[in-house]
Amino acid sequence: MGQKLSCRKQHEKNGLFSAVANGELEMVEAILQKDPTVLEHLTAHSLLSPLHLAASNGRIEMLSMLLEHNIKVDILNHHKQTPLMLAVMHGKTGCVEKLIQAGANILMFDSLRRRTCLHYAAYYGHVGCLKAILSAAHSTPVADSWGFERFVNIRDRNGATPLHLAARQRQTECLRSLLDSGALVCASTGGYGYPGSTPLHMAARGGSVECVRMLLARGADRLQLDSSGRIPFSVALKNKRKACAALLNPSSAPLLVWPSPLKFISELNQEAKALLEKALLEANMEREKTLLRKADMPPSPLHSGSKDDDIASDSEVFKSDSDMELCSICFEQGCTIEVRPCGHQMCAHCTIALCCHKKPDPATACAAGPLCPFCRGTILQLILAKIKTSSDTEEVESSPTKPRRSRKSNFSEGSSSFKGLSAMGSFGRNAGCNSGKVGTEK
Ligand SMILES: [Zn+2]
């Protein structure tokens, strides 16, 4: 008799769990009316609550309804995972937002590896969830008690930050988002002065060229040693990541690093920043092609990948439909960047080359940045160059030394030569979006 009762009870519980997971609102409401205590039930093995099930299955309405019943939003399962963590793990951004609104704590640690929801987002590569958490970290008590940057660089039991996990799992979008939010590119899993793995070691193991490229462009150190005394290059070789190894080889030419120490770079507006970042990426991909060719590797598929195509198409906004002046340094690209206060203009590629090669030296903390290549004047600000139409002749005076050339005439030559830049140090030819020659080489 007793056994029969507990059997029926178990049957009811299972009914509730499957109704929650399937989003059957009416069924769950009916069960709750009969017995509100069923909400305290947990599944047999993983100890999942109905809230966990709703969150991990992306049932937003179910989640809202359950939350109205006064249940603990941070209820734990047998791995001390919150419903928020499970929603993040399964990429259910709507549920993540709902749970955060309902007061879910983003600073909880599971008992598996002592990871937070931010680790989960980075590891599983759900950038929507990652952004929702980061935005909450700006406003919730976490920002006051921990500080935003400390939260972004939070470590799990093995010392891994979310950036480490994104690099290891080849989660490019999350990697980029974390870097933009102040994740430390040279963070070590060692801690307290002990050597450990950096995100670059992790990316070398994961084998994503895109992650390696992004970390190097943010100043990751190719010579940092892990706890076994290996540089990222050795890690890539050991894991047979040949393309990554070509970029990580300390004897190969380094990629350009985003010139963040320059004051006017940190003050760029969004559009100018996007333009220069794209120029840096293109220059680095061009260098990368050379490195891969030397290492006898075919160019990485990312050269023709969809993401890079997206970036390329963005640039058309800046370049199309205009009589843009031709850059008088490289004679290849249109002038898209204007130097303030002197008003001289050049293309984004020449600007980024100038800034990367005349970066202030962090060792001396000397703030001597690059000068305008035309008038040797100090650069206070970089802005998007105004696109001139033929009726705009009064604007011409603001850029006295620029040749009156239309870029259209020799624009199609694209990457054929890059002699003009040799004085500034080479950053390779840019066979970026406009040459139409990318990816045809074997
Ligand atoms: Zn140029």
Ligand SMILES: [Zn+2]
């Ligand atoms: Zn000038």
